[in-house]
Amino acid sequence: MSKKLYFFMAILLVASMTLAACQPAATATTAPQPTTPPVAQPTTPPQPTTPPPTAVPPTAAPTVAPTTAAVPQLYCLVTDTGGINDKSFNASAWLGLQQAQTDLNATIKYLQSTQETDYAKNIQAMLDAKCNLIVTVGFLLGGATATAAAANPTQPFAIVDYCYGKDSPLCDPSAGPFDNVLGLTFATDQAAFLAGYLAAGMTKTGKVGTFAGLLIPTVTIFEDGYYAGVQYYNSVKGTSVQVLGYDPKQPDKGLAAGGFNDQTVGKNLANSLLQEGADIIMPVAGAVGLGAAAAVKANGSGLIIGVDQDWTVTNPDYTSITLTSVMKVINVAVFDAAKAVNDGTFKGGAYTGTLENNGVQIAPYHDLDSQVPATLKTEIDQLKADIISGKVSVKPQ
Amino acid sequence: MATTATIYHRGMLAASPRRQRIMGAAFLLFGVAIWLFFIRTVQNPNEVARYAMTLNYEAETKIPDWIVPVLPAMYICMGISFILGIYQIARGFKRWTNLALGLVVALFIFAFLTRETAGASISLAGIFYLTLSSAVTLTMAALSGIMSERAGVVNIAIEGMMLMGAMTAAFIGSVTHSLWIGLIAGIASGMLMAFIHGVLSIKYKTDQIISGTVINIFATGLTSYISTKFLQTYQYLNEPGVFEPIAIPGLVKIPFFGPIFFNNNICVYIMFVVLIVLQIALYNTRWGLRVRSVGEHPKAADTLGINVIRTRYMAVLLSGAMAGFAGSYFSIGSVGRFDNLMTGGRGFIGLAAMIFGNWNPLGGFGAGMLFGFADALGSKLTILGSDIPTQFLLMAPYIATMIVLAGVVGRTMAPAADGVPYEKE
Numbered sequence: 001m002s003k004k005l006y007f008f009m010a011i012l013l014v015a016s017m018t019l020a021a022c023q024p025a026a027t028a029t030t031a032p033q034p035t036t037p038p039v040a041q042p043t044t045p046p047q048p049t050t051p052p053p054t055a056v057p058p059t060a061a062p063t064v065a066p067t068t069a070a071v072p073q074l075y076c077l078v079t080d081t082g083g084i085n086d087k088s089f090n091a092s093a094w095l096g097l098q099q100a101q102t103d104l105n106a107t108i109k110y111l112q113s114t115q116e117t118d119y120a121k122n123i124q125a126m127l128d129a130k131c132n133l134i135v136t137v138g139f140l141l142g143g144a145t146a147t148a149a150a151a152n153p154t155q156p157f158a159i160v161d162y163c164y165g166k167d168s169p170l171c172d173p174s175a176g177p178f179d180n181v182l183g184l185t186f187a188t189d190q191a192a193f194l195a196g197y198l199a200a201g202m203t204k205t206g207k208v209g210t211f212a213g214l215l216i217p218t219v220t221i222f223e224d225g226y227y228a229g230v231q232y233y234n235s236v237k238g239t240s241v242q243v244l245g246y247d248p249k250q251p252d253k254g255l256a257a258g259g260f261n262d263q264t265v266g267k268n269l270a271n272s273l274l275q276e277g278a279d280i281i282m283p284v285a286g287a288v289g290l291g292a293a294a295a296v297k298a299n300g301s302g303l304i305i306g307v308d309q310d311w312t313v314t315n316p317d318y319t320s321i322t323l324t325s326v327m328k329v330i331n332v333a334v335f336d337a338a339k340a341v342n343d344g345t346f347k348g349g350a351y352t353g354t355l356e357n358n359g360v361q362i363a364p365y366h367d368l369d370s371q372v373p374a375t376l377k378t379e380i381d382q383l384k385a386d387i388i389s390g391k392v393s394v395k396p397q
Numbered sequence: 398m399a400t401t402a403t404i405y406h407r408g409m410l411a412a413s414p415r416r417q418r419i420m421g422a423a424f425l426l427f428g429v430a431i432w433l434f435f436i437r438t439v440q441n442p443n444e445v446a447r448y449a450m451t452l453n454y455e456a457e458t459k460i461p462d463w464i465v466p467v468l469p470a471m472y473i474c475m476g477i478s479f480i481l482g483i484y485q486i487a488r489g490f491k492r493w494t495n496l497a498l499g500l501v502v503a504l505f506i507f508a509f510l511t512r513e514t515a516g517a518s519i520s521l522a523g524i525f526y527l528t529l530s531s532a533v534t535l536t537m538a539a540l541s542g543i544m545s546e547r548a549g550v551v552n553i554a555i556e557g558m559m560l561m562g563a564m565t566a567a568f569i570g571s572v573t574h575s576l577w578i579g580l581i582a583g584i585a586s587g588m589l590m591a592f593i594h595g596v597l598s599i600k601y602k603t604d605q606i607i608s609g610t611v612i613n614i615f616a617t618g619l620t621s622y623i624s625t626k627f628l629q630t631y632q633y634l635n636e637p638g639v640f641e642p643i644a645i646p647g648l649v650k651i652p653f654f655g656p657i658f659f660n661n662n663i664c665v666y667i668m669f670v671v672l673i674v675l676q677i678a679l680y681n682t683r684w685g686l687r688v689r690s691v692g693e694h695p696k697a698a699d700t701l702g703i704n705v706i707r708t709r710y711m712a713v714l715l716s717g718a719m720a721g722f723a724g725s726y727f728s729i730g731s732v733g734r735f736d737n738l739m740t741g742g743r744g745f746i747g748l749a750a751m752i753f754g755n756w757n758p759l760g761g762f763g764a765g766m767l768f769g770f771a772d773a774l775g776s777k778l779t780i781l782g783s784d785i786p787t788q789f790l791l792m793a794p795y796i797a798t799m800i801v802l803a804g805v806v807g808r809t810m811a812p813a814a815d816g817v818p819y820e821k822e
Contacts, residue, residue: 083737085629114621209780244780253786255779262741263732264534268527272776275452275523287736294639294732317636317733 075100075338076131077110078122080138082260084110087315088286088308089330093137093160096334103335104342106132119144127152133341135160135334139218146175156346157181158337160330161218163350171350179348182337186328186353188218189225190387191360192282193394194380195305195326196229198362199280200241201376202303202323209244209278211255211269211292213285220251222284222307222326228396232383235397244278245269248396257288266291274299280323282307293318303368310363323372325363329353356388417489420498424482427505431475435512442468446511447518452526452656460652467515474508477501510774513783524773526657531769532762533668533730534559534740537723538747539754539761540675541716545591546756547679548712549692551816553609554594555720556744557616558587562724564620567735568628570637570728579637580664580725587721588714590616595713599706602818613744621737628735639733640664664722664730671719676758688712692812695819705819720744753798756811768794 075097077084084094097108109129111122119141126134127148135158136145142162149157163183164176171183199208210226212219223246230243245255255273257265266285270292273281281296282305283289289307296302297318304311304318306325311318333351340346353359362380365372386392444467450460478501484490490497510519538555545552565586570579590612597608628635640662648659679685690698691708699705723744728735747761750768754760771794778785 083625083629085625112625247782250782253779253782255776259741261736261738263734263736263739264531264727264741264743267732268531268772269776271530272523272527272773272780275449275520275526276518276777276780290734290736291732298639298642 073104073106073132073338073342074130075106075108075133075341076126076129076135077108078119078126078134078136078141079110079112080140080260081113081115082286083112086260086287087290088260089160089328090137091314092309092328092330093135093334096331097135097338099331099335100338100342104339106338106342113141116140120147123148127155132156133158133338133346135337137161139216142172142175145181146172146178149176149178149181153178153180155180156341158184158334160184160334161186165350177348177350181348182340182346183350184330184333184337184353185350186330186333186360187355187394188221188326188328188360189228189394190355191326191328191362192222192225193229193232193387193392194355194362194383195282195324196226196231196243197233197383198229198324198372198376198380199226199282199305200230200233200237200239201379202372203241203280205277205279206240207242207244207276207278208280208282209255209270209273209276210282211245211257211266211273211285213257213260213288215252215254215256219284220246220248220254222282223254224248224251224396225394226282226305226326228394231397232392244273244276257285260286260288263288263291263294267295270295271299274302279303280305282326290315290318293321296321306363312363312366319367322366323368324365327361327363329359329361333359354388355384414489417494418486420494421482421484421486421489424478424485424497424501427501428475428478428482431471431478431505431508435508436468436471436475438512439468439471439515441516444468444515446470446514446516448514449518449520450522450653452520452522462518463521465511465514467511470511471508474504478504506774513778513781513785517781519777519781522653522657524770524777525654527773527776528766528769529657529661529665530731531772532765533665534723534726534743535747535750535765535768536672536762537668537719537726538744539750539765540671540758541719541723542748542751543679543754543756543758543761544675544719545713545716546751546815547692547812548688548709549695549812549814549817549819550595550598550709550713550716551605551609552591552594552713552716552720553606553745553748554590554612554616555716555723555747556740556742557609557613558590558717558720559724559727559740559744560616560620560738561590562587562721563727563739564623564628564724564735565721566725567635567637567728568623571634576638576640576729579729580722583725583729584718584721587719587724588717591713591717591720594717595710598818599709599713602820605816605818617738620735624735624737635734637729637733640730662730664726667722668726671722672758672762679758689812691819692814695814695817699819699821705821709819723747749795749798752802752811753794764794764798767797770794 077094077097079090082088082090084090094110100106101108111125113119113122123134123136123144133156137160139161141159145157145159146164157180159181163171163185164178164181165171166173208230210223212223227243227246227248230241233239234241255269257269266283266288270281270283274295279302281292281302283292284307293304293315296304303323304321305323308328310325310327311322333353355361383392387394446465446467448463448465450463481497481501485497538559541555542552562583566579566583569582570576573579594608594612597603598605642660642662645659649655679689687703688708691703691705695705724740727739746768750764751761753764771790775790778790
């Protein structure tokens with residue numbers, strides 16, 4: 001009898017481990033297959049695929065790892081815990097590599113981190129696989145990527161939402177700069193500023209809300225810009241629209257879901273904001289934001305502002321309540337990094353996506369286009385030009 | 398024998414003059430704390446706190462906001478705490494002691510909330526609404542644990558069963574375009590996991606903790622795999638929709654509580670039905686007596702002709718059904734899609750609620766409401782811009798659980814044969 005038991009336990013354990021631990025390896029896409037299922041439709045309007053020359057600072061180091069174009073190149077992605085289907089930054093980065101797969105005839109693969117201890121392990125697995133470029137996604141992978149980059153100075157890396165060195169205030173000054181790491185950061189506050197201005201112009205209750213997944217810099221930069229946009233509207237129009245859930249003076253006390261997975265929490269937080277009278281909510285919380293969208297939809301009134309990608313495209317269920325989305329065009333930045341490796345022009349340093357280079361933008365109004373007053377639209381366009389020219393500061397006052 | 402001794406012990410605890418005095422002192426301390434932390438820090442004595450009593454700011458039947466003058470309200474809270482404390486020391490509330498304690502804690506929380514809301518407004522109706530919506534899954538998880546543990550099988554696999562239920566309900570619900578079939582499938586998948594747990598822990602007498610852990614890991618892996626491979630890739634497999642709220646005619650018109658309790662989706666009502674049925678079934682029916690006897694003293698039950706093995710299988714399967722239902726609530730009862738790890742550890746918190754509620758269905762519901770209340774209060778205070786770190790608030794119910802476990806307030810008692818495999822001689 002005990003034999004049967006051990007057999008059964010063994011099968012269960014083996015099954016658990018194969019499914020739990022090795023799951024990313026099992027699902028990794030390896031062959032260059034054009035039939036990769038559509039993760040998300042191209043989320044951005046057509047736009048120039050090369051960043052302007054200013055994108056890579058002149059301080060960047062000489063080219064690393066010269067490549068030969070004859071063999072198909074291997075580009076690898078290490079995701080954060082959200083995975084490539086998070087409809088957020090991981091999905092967007094993967095989209096960039098998928099473009100490299102078709103346009104550059106490259107081979108691509110990814111590993112999903114299921115917990116924080118996976119970061120270093122997955123990067124090492126990609127190093128062992130001899131990838132031509134390793135893209136790591138997310139602020140939380142900053143530490144593990146720095147360690148790997150320092151240990152492998154000839155391996156090109158690109159990291160989304162992080163950069164190293166003291167040159168830019170957005171970057172982590174404690175490590176690097178590395179000659180072999182291209183940090184892809186985004187001046188998200190510029191686009192979020194526009195969204196905040198729009199929200200302030202559209203609110204009926206005089207209150208708009210926001211909440212974070214985790215209160216980390218790549219998240220709070222959305223909220224900073226959003227808050228500043230609302231304040232700017234107030235100062236121009238003499239209104240007093242309030243922002244609930246975040247105050248740039250106390251960024252560590254903002255409303256947060258405590259993670260990026262638990263949609264029920266997102267739903268509760270959004271309900272909480274709705275009850276306090278906020279009628280436009282921007283959840284900066286990856287998949288948790290979908291819980292907020294569900295809450296707004298169930299509430300029957302109120303609007304949502306998407307983040308990272310155009311939510312009307314990635315979440316068609318919520319088209320009717322999505323006012324706009326604050327987009328980080330990660331896929332283009334990732335593709336450009338891959339293209340640089342392909343062309344042998346890859347350099348370390350920092351790329352910053354801005355309104356000017358279309359690295360960040362706000363999505364079209366889609367279904368709600370008719371509800372946005374024409375004057376507000378004009379003001380937003382003017383504001384965008386003013387931010388690019390530096391006439392308007394997006395920093396909270 | 399051990400059980401009888403403990404019961405005497407409990408009786409002595411409630412009556413002991415020492416405990417009576419300690420409790421009284423605790424009541425007084427709460428009163429002092431209200432004065433020390435809240436009343437003394439008031440800057441403007443004329444400030445008022447505004448409590449919104451209507452759930453939706455666009456609701457048709459509006460109750461006017463409740464405007465509370467901050468300082469008098471806090472003095473009243475302090476005064477009642479002192480009176481209760483003095484009465485407790487002098488005469489003692491005897492068997493109503495814990496009720497009095499609950500009242501004092503509630504006064505303290507109200508004083509705290511009023512202090513934080515001073516000069517601003519907060520939706521009181523919203524706090525209760527959020528409390529209930531957090532409590533639904535916690536309560537179902539607690540009921541699932543109670544069902545199984547009352548029959549003597551420890552079930553820490555609730556989290557895994559909930560994940561399976563959530564995934565299956567979303568998947569089957571999308572494929573069949575029927576939420577009801579999805580719900581049934583979700584419940585069935587929970588029962589399937591429970592069956593594995595049952596076979597391992599009842600038939601093969603595995604350590605129940607290990608069996609439960611294995612199932613949790615297995616469910617995490619399987620659901621993540623299926624989700625990543627299918628549900629996320631092909632959107633039409635992950636669009637089950639959500640049960641719409643059903644307003645119960647008449648009851649929904651009750652001021653304040655009506656819209657909170659009687660305008661929910663079917664899952665919430667089912668939760669209440671299960672709660673009441675389980676409470677009555679466990680304590681007032683022959684079936685319940687048998688289940689409990691199997692959990693307390695299986696050998697004695699067996700001697701009297703109760704089929705211990707069958708009773709335990711049935712309890713574990715029912716437990717799985719409840720966990721599967723709780724899981725389904727996450728996907729088709731709340732947000733209308735499944736995502737990896739979306740249950741967020743609530744199966745384990747549900748177990749804490751079960752312990753806090755002393756393995757009693759109504760107790761589990763109370764504990765679930767308490768935990769949900771802490772969550773709701775946390776988000777509200779953050780929106781208010783309170784200086785209190787919300788993390789402390791979120792910790793509070795679990796600190797309370799530890800206090801209860803340590804036996805300070807009143808000891809909880811697990812079924813005597815909980816976790817012990819039954820070996821027929």
